[in-house]
Amino acid sequence: MHGMRSSAMRDMMALTQRPEVISFAGGLPDLESFTAQLLEQLCAEVAQTGKDRALQYGATEGNAGAKRAIRTVMAAEGMQVEDEGLIVTTGGQQVLDLFARVLIDPGDVVIAEGPTYPGVVPVFSSYQADVRHIPLDEEGLDPALVETMLDELAHEGVRPKYLYTIPTFQNPGGTTMSVERRHRLVELAAERNLLVLEDNPYSMLRFEGEAVPTLRSLDQHGNVAYLGTFSKIFAPGVRLGWVEAPAPILARINLVKQAADLCSSSLSQGLVERFFTEHNWPAYVQGVSEVYRRRRDAMIAGMAEHFPPGSTWTTPQGGLFIWATLPPVIDTQDLLARAIRENVAFVPGMAAFLDGSGTSSMRLNFSAVSEERVAEGIKRLGEVACEMVELAERLGVQR
Amino acid sequence: MGEQAMEPMRVAVLCGGRSFERAVSLRSGAAVEDALRELGHEPELIDTGPDTSRQLAVGGFDCAFVALHGEGGEDGAIQDLLELLHIPYTGARAAPSRGAYDKSHTKRVLIAAGLPTPPFVSLAARALQEFGAADAVSEAVDGVGLPLVVKPSTGGSALGIRLVSDAGELPRALVTAMSYAPHVLLERFVDGRELSINVLGTESPRTLPAVRIRPRQAEWYDFESRYTHGQTEFACPTDDVSDAELAEAERVALASYAALDLSGFGRVDIILDSDGVPWVLELNSIPGLTDTSLLPLAARTAGLELADVVRELLVDALREAAAET
Helix, strand or coil, X not given: CHHHHHHHHHHHHCCCCCCCCXXXXXXXXXCCCCCHHHXXXXXXXXXXXXXXXXXXXXXXXXXXXXXXXXHHHHHHCCCCCCHHHEEXXXXXXXXXXXXXXXXXCCCCXXXXXXXXXXXXXXXXXXXXXXXXXXXXXXXXXXXXHHHHHHHHHHHCCCCCCEEEECCCCCXXXXXXXXXXXXXXXXXXXXXXXXXXXXXXXXXXXXXXXXXCCCHHHHCCCCCEEEEEEXXXXXXXXXXXEEEECCHHHHHHHHHHHHHHHCCCCHHHHHHHHHHHHHCCHHHHHHHHHHHHHHHHHHHHHHHHHHCCCCCEECCCCECCEEEEECCCXXXXXXXXXXXXXXXXXXXXXXXXXXXXXXXXXXXXECCCCCHHHHHHHHHHHHHHHHHHHHHHHHHCCCC | CCCCCCCCCEEXXXXXXXXXXXXXXXXXXXXXXXXXXXXXXXXXXXXXXXXXXXXXXXXXXXXXXXXXXXXXXXXXXXXXXXXXXXXXXXXXXXXXXXXXHCHHXXXXXXXXXXXXXXXXXXXXXXXXXXXXXXXXXHHHHHHHCCCEEEEECCCCCCCCCEEECCHHHHHHHHHHHHCCCCEEEEEECCXXXXXXXXXXXXXXXXXXXXXXXXXXXXXXXXXXXXXCCCCEEEECCCCCCCHHHHHXXXXXXXXXXXXXXXXXXXXXXXXXXXXXXXXXXXXXXXXXXXXXXXXXXXXXXXXXXHHHHHHHHHHHHHXXXXXXX
């Protein structure tokens, strides 16, 4: 049944890419402030400083220059890493795939947030993982609930293969795990020998509030594997991410990556090397964060004005996504059908779960849409949601 | 029809668009484009949108192949436009397209023609919003009987269809169906073997071999999966339908096609009950033409390639256009 729903959803999603659609469905960064001149300059630098390297196959684990860029980015978040501990990958998505491929046999249990990243759902499905969701609250994932789940699993005689989490500006939840919880989760991982995959694409896109330490920076025992990406702090078109993981896992990832694509693009690695070692990348990241903050504000203002009473939503302090939950009479997949007729799109909440939940929720992306279009799209969305609630009330739908 | 040579033509292949069946339509369009090339024509693929009318007006097309499924393509909209632009086009004419696109209209025509279609009532969202019809809904259940199927009255995809076996589930099913179309119908659920019969031709329509559709898992809750590729398997020729049952289903399919005044081609979706009665659920005026679609499968069983079907549709399109002028 979920299979059918997802294929129905794919049919609808095919419509969201039309130009007239105001789409809150994607996860696209805004590239307007990344100028053509900057790209030209980076290309020229790559051509002049390492043409052959950029055009040649590279090592499976990645080139030294790209690793230097990665170390720079991780150091900015308080993490010191060695080149040997890193593999450069084809986007963060490849890490999700390779990690699952080397660790999951059909039926193995993985713990994930609920909701979890919609892009990991097909990964877990294709490796036939048994995914157990843990609900999020305002402070993100609760280690106490993780502990309870570990106890329950132990009772069943099951050891989860790993815990997958996006602690900062979670996609799609928009929540950030509190510092206390981070400390506790890392401790718990050590106590229970639990492998944690920390996915951290968004933490540098902070609009307000204090920066929080990554789980990886708190981990003293090698329980936390770390996934990074250049997609949101540079550009998704370079398709570059990375993984830092315990040596035995890294060795297996290296093998399967070799089978998958030999190496990630050397040309792209040249571009990120130049950008993150020779240019003022923190200023660029700060600039896009400011753009996103304004768009987030426009979205929240629109929801407050137009969404039906009883709706709730998260107010992310950074990142790209808001998670909104509508009155329970609304199935957001049905709402999407109505919204598309009004040329507005979003991701129905069900796409963020493997167990069929999330039916009244939705993921809204604000980074890729101008403030004016955000306001207009949210207004239309609110109107169709209100119509739907009214119809449900007339019919006496109960839940 | 024969194999008479046809002058090479410039053919606009209209596909994509903005219906919920956009993805399938794009694949149908691509398959038709290949077939047209194979026939020596010059196809031009048009993903329909705001620019379509202009493209058609200035494109110098001899004919248009309508490969748009659902809204825009099966509801008569593109056909009206093509008539306005005097471009010959494949498939049903505008008015019959509109008729077949609306399932309640289709069922009324079938009933008037004495053809079997499950009992139903139709309901407009407007009646709920403006006329307080919510109270009448429970009577609808009594009239139709349980279990029943709630479906959007228009739209060819499986989206929005719900099986209701308990009256308490009806309100939510109505909200779902009404999210896809302003009119919905409540139709008695008929259990039986699902058949799809494709019809080809305009002056003397004929059936292609029937396709038997079987859900991979025949469980009750899995009703919706019947409408989804990958969860269903197809048998053509059929393997669990008697000759007499098949003959009756084909007769009903042809009579339905004629009653709805379809032309070119069409697909008749049928449930064959245990008494052998072929209940017609709906007609599709522009069946899917992808390599996994039912019409190409049925055609292959009859020894026809998609190119043969496309050639016949073009001949019919030109003849219909000539007859109208």
